[in-house]
Amino acid sequence: MDQARLQHVLAPEWMGDPSALSMEELRARRAELQEVEVTLSYQRRMAQGRLDIVAAERHRRDQGDAAPAPEAVVAHLTGILAPNTRGQGNGRLSQLLAPEPTEAETPELDAIAGANVLASLPTLSDEDLDRLIEDLAEFEAGCSRSRRALHDRIDSLQGEVVRRYRTGEASVETLLR
Template identity: 35%
Template sequence: MGRDQLQRLLDEEYLAGLAEWPTAEVRTARATCEAEEEAVSYARRIAQGRLDILRDELERRSRGDAEVADAGASDVLARLPAILATDQPPADPMRARATRLRVPAEAEAYADEVDAAVDEGFLAELSRRPTEELSAAVDRLAALEHELSAARRGLFDRVDRLRDELARRYKDGSAAVRDLFGDR
């Protein structure tokens, strides 16, 4: 999977002629897009978490909290619950997507991209890193997170279109729900 698969799925022509596709192919495409979205979302969450940690460190420094400058990773761990907490509800709860609690098999390639931007070793040594280096890491991660968010939205669009096509087929009778259960 990875970037080649993602580019194929996000290509404008990917769903061309969707109304003529066999129903089994529509279901397979939906499952493929959902799996890729899950992998992209996983990597995006990793990037967001690392961004939150880096931004918190930059904010701590801007406040002049020098007394904890030598605490290192243990200080970050102590602050982690507050750093990663969010009070923001989804923009549109009706369009919210379920958060999955597993590491998708397809996520490795995207997680490697996050590691290439800022790996765990970098985070473990935050207090020893110059502020300029932290700022550059924030820029790299923010750009990657933005790219992953755009890909995720594109995949949501594909999944929605594929689901809509399946729903249309079930409604008009050109596909039967019983086909989902195989020969019983």
């Protein structure tokens, strides 16, 4: 996620007063917010998946089980990841289900738990594993906070669009032209 873009759309001056914007500008800003939200949603899902994998390693250790062979870990990934496929979000279905390829890169998340870290989970100390869980949970929570802020802005812009249609300031006919 381009942090500069996220900070830009979350800045108070970017939002301004929705009632002062043209319909085209309202729609354009709403679309931009939705694009950023899709990227954040993707990153949150990626973080949650990695957190599930790390938590499974913590559970394995707590149970006193031996470290599995790499092929056994791969075979169990579906079982590790499937229980949390339904998020705790607000149930919104995004118009865009995946971000653009350049936006799908996750350097911040990879710095916390990239492929090499995930591949070496059995060799991490308990302290490092617990720190990894904390760092992933913090990253996921940050994504969730930012998504909530984006949803608040999307709702505000959408509310202004609806208000204009209800009061007659905008008409459906203008959409058909």
